[in-house]
Amino acid sequence: MSVLGSFAFRTSHAAGSARLGWFTTPHGVVETPAFMPVGTHASVRGLAMHEIKDAGAQMVLANAYHLYLRPGDQMVRALGGLHAFARWQGPMLTDSGGYQVFSLSRYRTVTEAGVEFRSKLDGSRHQYTPEKVMQIERNIGADIIMQLDELIEGGSDHAASRAAMERSLRWLARCRTEFDRLSRDGRAPLDAFPVPDDAPPLASHDRDADLPAPPQALFPIVQGGTYADLRRASIDGIMQTGDWVGIAVGGLSVGEAKSAMYDTFDTCAPRLPWDRPRYLMGVGFPDDLLEAVARGMDLFDCVAPTRMGRHGTVFTADGKIQVQKSSHRTDRRPLTDTCPCPACTHYDRAYLRHLMVTEEPLGPRLLALHNLTFLLELMREARAQLTAGTFHAWQQAWLERYRQRVRGA
Ligand SMILES: [Zn+2]
Numbered sequence: 001m002s003v004l005g006s007f008a009f010r011t012s013h014a015a016g017s018a019r020l021g022w023f024t025t026p027h028g029v030v031e032t033p034a035f036m037p038v039g040t041h042a043s044v045r046g047l048a049m050h051e052i053k054d055a056g057a058q059m060v061l062a063n064a065y066h067l068y069l070r071p072g073d074q075m076v077r078a079l080g081g082l083h084a085f086a087r088w089q090g091p092m093l094t095d096s097g098g099y100q101v102f103s104l105s106r107y108r109t110v111t112e113a114g115v116e117f118r119s120k121l122d123g124s125r126h127q128y129t130p131e132k133v134m135q136i137e138r139n140i141g142a143d144i145i146m147q148l149d150e151l152i153e154g155g156s157d158h159a160a161s162r163a164a165m166e167r168s169l170r171w172l173a174r175c176r177t178e179f180d181r182l183s184r185d186g187r188a189p190l191d192a193f194p195v196p197d198d199a200p201p202l203a204s205h206d207r208d209a210d211l212p213a214p215p216q217a218l219f220p221i222v223q224g225g226t227y228a229d230l231r232r233a234s235i236d237g238i239m240q241t242g243d244w245v246g247i248a249v250g251g252l253s254v255g256e257a258k259s260a261m262y263d264t265f266d267t268c269a270p271r272l273p274w275d276r277p278r279y280l281m282g283v284g285f286p287d288d289l290l291e292a293v294a295r296g297m298d299l300f301d302c303v304a305p306t307r308m309g310r311h312g313t314v315f316t317a318d319g320k321i322q323v324q325k326s327s328h329r330t331d332r333r334p335l336t337d338t339c340p341c342p343a344c345t346h347y348d349r350a351y352l353r354h355l356m357v358t359e360e361p362l363g364p365r366l367l368a369l370h371n372l373t374f375l376l377e378l379m380r381e382a383r384a385q386l387t388a389g390t391f392h393a394w395q396q397a398w399l400e401r402y403r404q405r406v407r408g409a
Pocket of ligand 1: 335336343
């Protein structure tokens with residue numbers, strides 16, 4: 001068990017590298033392994049926070065880049081911080097937005113100082129430095145904030161991967177210095193705009209508790225592509241830079257072979273401290289989640305499941321299916337027999353197909369909620385199997401069924 005300030009992590013019921021954990025944050029405890037829905041603009045597209053909660057989500061992500069551009073990190077802070085703004089009472093995490101700066105900006109220039117880019121919205125010029133990113137994420141106010149790291153394309157060669165990994169370590173040291181300064185100095189109270197008595201309920205039952213700057217934890221990110229020596233060097237560098245509440249593994253699921261991704265989990269996990277949560281960034285397909293849990297990863301996020309759902313691709317225990325396919329025209333079965341989501345418990349495939357074909361907004365919403373619920377249920381079941389001591393047999397049977405293509409599905 002580790003305790004660092006307002007954060008703690010303890011594990012039990014290990015099965016090989018897999019473990020059951022409890023991650024305590026200022027806004028509650030997250031039972032791990034856990035999938036975290038991605039609310040890019042402080043909203044999981046098309047879904048209300050109470051629907052996310054009902055689906056079983058414990059912790060929600062937002063993106064610092066998008067919130068920095070709209071409505072602005074200062075505005076989020078003035079409106080009471082991310083939890084009050086988005087009306088989510090549980091733990092939250094912001095990604096630095098490095099990925100968006102590198103992938104969405106109209107153009108960008110990377111130097112040792114940071115990244116200069118033009119907004120995708122209006123072409124305005126912005127500078128992202130490690131220090132600035134810490135200030136932005138501090139203003140937004142999530143429980144967990146991520147470092148700025150240098151991202152490169154999947155499949156980059158060893159030299160380019162090494163250079164980006166080493167720069168990310170230098171940026172981590174600068175993030176840490178600024179994060180410590182901000183934590184030490186505190187910040188002005190949140191909530192510059194007074195809340196009238198008849199306003200909708202705030203995220204916190206105790207509004208006064210949210211007024212002082214809430215404690216935050218900074219997570220470093222292990223980089224190094226699929227090169228084992230670089231991953232090891234990245235972890236060594238991170239551990240030399242300080243003590244951490246938790247550690248993330250990034251730069252995966254960017255086009256590499258699945259076997260290379262799984263090998264990278266195997267490289268990283270044994271070198272990461274056992275008593276800290278490990279957050280695997282951007283990986284969220286059911287089979288990858290179970291492979292990662294088995295290799296010792298605890299927290300996951302990915303925007304793909306909800307995006308795929310909105311476009312008609314849904315997860316089932318027998319693999320993915322395309323709801324729009326004409327074979328579902330008269331299919332009276334639910335998407336799955338066991339998922340507790342509204343799409344599976346209220347509707348059949350024929351109707352869901354109809355919604356998608358006629359482009360009714362309810363269709364994408366229901367299917368996104370299904371995929372989210374499916375992953376949250378999968379992680380809940382993984383925790384139950386770890387508790388029962390049956391994780392490995394269950395995981396192997398689950399993967400075998402999922403990967404077996406069912407004829408006619
Ligand atoms: Zn469902």
